Amino acid sequence: MFEKFKWSELSRRDALKAGTAAAAVSAVSPLMSGTAFAGTAEDAIIAAAKKAVPNGQDLTGLMWGLYSSGAQPVMDEFGEKTGIKVSKLQDISAFEIPQRAMAEALSKSPEFDFFHVDTNMIPSLASAGLIEPLDDYMAAANFKINAVGDFGKFLTYKGKTYGITTDGNVHVQFIRNDLFSDPDERKAFADKHGKEMAWPETWEDDLELMKFFHRPDQGMWGSANLRDRGSSVAWWYMYLYSAGGFPFTDDMEPNIDNDVGEYAFKTYLDVKEVSHPEAPGWGTPQMIPRIVNGNAFSCQYWDGIIALAENPEKSKTTGKWAYGPVPGSRFSGKLLKRSISTPNVGVLVNRHSPRKEAMAYMALYMGTAENSARIVGDPVNTFHDPWHVEHFKPGSLPEKVYTKGGMDAIKQNLQIVTPPIFLTGLLEFETELKRNLSEMYAGDKTAKKAASDTSEAWARSIRRIGKRRLRDELETYKSLFPSIDVPS
């Protein structure tokens, strides 16, 4: 049927004809592909989902009730339009889901179609073979993650995209503006320190301010930063990264048993004198009420608390807060500010699930500009926080909940956001770190000893997980870091 092509028989005119035809096709093809996805991003995902799963499917997953209530309307809508419904959810805390997901990886179970989990677990879960890359589904639905700054990279691992964020957690600086701008307080501060009270640029400035406003006899504590054995590790990362530190060397050896590591531990410990004595045991359930009830002067905290603090029905401090970029450090010789996103909670799809296609499209549907704004902008269920570029446009739904000042601060912190240890074995590395932070905070050891003990424990973890594997992942981890020193 086909004759063998001979270059010798190709005339100059034929070559020109072929070239013209190719040029015409290449010019038209983008237009044609554009027409295939005509309409909204949501329509394109629905069309792709219907094509892949024409008869719909019932899905199930692990999701915390505090999150599912905000996302439910969007999931229900997708169910109505495609027949792909989330019919059952197992409601467990987002802090427990990483372990649970790892257990699912161990059993290679197809039971759950998705895990709504900290996306910083992507390296561990991908290495354990649990999660499905979404790139093919994204291509089929012409879907792109459009996050502020480099935040979209937090969902990738070794070049593949594994999740869709619903809660773009980032730490924001909170300061009680009513006290901060009070003329008497400002004068008293200037008298004491010989300088004007200013927004804290460094951790040392922050501590100075917190000390000034630390008045336990009046029910006011300088700091509401967490110091428990659970989530408080987030602060340590900010101290380390902003001092120019990185937890590992290029050869994947622990890199914290040094000056910069000790600085991070010491800065963590310094806040003790302005913290509540029960802080070593307080997680968010205990600390959040203290923040919104006006028992703390300042903190770096998850941005979702802005929505809560500004809700007059739930907060005694509505309108009293100022939000901004987190402090940084000049330890490295220049001012560097680094915020943190942990947990960055999103939807990951179970690779072992026979319904993974359906779930992948459901996940994409939750990540469009419009739908994510609905999830994030829920005025009652404020657990999902802004992350999409469109969330930050003036008059957006999230802006109504988080206020203009709050949104500006979130955007600034997203520009300098960093991940926790974005490597296989995150839980293991963090558990050792948490143990040492907690022991140091309790007075069992010094900052130097905590740094060296953590380093020693990490060396064991590296040996166990595999140095070569981790070294290969370092590139992805490093690629998530922002390129700017301070936010604009």
Add this chain to the structure above:
Amino acid sequence: MTADTTITPSPGPRTSLREATREQGVRRFKWTVLSPLIFLMVFILLPAFLLQGYFSFFAFSIFDAGDDTSFLSYFRASHWVGLDLWKDALTDNKFAFAIIRSLLFAVGVTVGCFVLGFALALLMYRPFRGHGLYYIFFILPMLTVPIVIAYTGEMILYQNGPLNDILSMLTGTEVRAQFLYNQKTALLTIAFLEIWNWTPFSFIIMMAGLASLPKEPQEAAQILGASKWRIFWEVQLPLLRPVILLALILRFLEAMAEFPKTWGLLQGGPGSATETIPAYIFIHAWQFFDISYGAVLSYLVLFLMGAIVMAAIWLLRREKKSLDAMYESKPQEG
């Protein structure tokens, strides 16, 4: 008249047939009861036990099993390490401290539960008006889910919580004790919660023990003019020894395995103050996913608990023997 006046019938063919049928029935009953247990042991526990043994010598990494979806992936993702993990565990200081914490916790809790439970049982074992109501009230903590106790305890025990307020009211000075987040008191606080949770267990066992005591020796002692204290000390207590031992052993074993309150409240902290054996194994098995090291730790705990159980069984048998001997040596009539 001597005690030996019973006439023993000579075993005839009918009796031996009845005896044989009875023995067969007993045997059948034993097997009916034991079969599910044996099935469970052979088909579920034994394979798990053997697999744990295997993985204690072959280090398994969940991250090496990622792309392999077959059942064999677990074995392919393991490599021979011999006794390395055992050596690591036996020289693991943190594990040694976890054992010490668990033992201290379990001993304290066992004694606490027993003393309170026995005291309540002594108050309650003779019926009185409203007896049933008190009974329900006393066993209520045992019916509460431990994790609920943990969170309720947390609310009560805050520095600004109601317990400190009550203590302040009673003492007339401001009490601001840190029950939970002070390294020196954290384990003790959890022990108190555990005692509150499980005292009813000791109470029920001791109630049953007291109710089953033979009346005759107590009545005889009473007639002979013994005081209540003497009756308790010289009659009731010796007779109760096997029951006491059982209550102590069961409670001790349960206390060694306490996890929901410890983890729910403090996740092993502050510092490592509440990192007991279950918390330590949980961290390794379910946070590090170091299944092999978790297996080794579990085996070591199994050996430890096995030794404790064997000692307990020996003690129980000894008590039973001494009790049997006491009954056998009671004075002959006439």
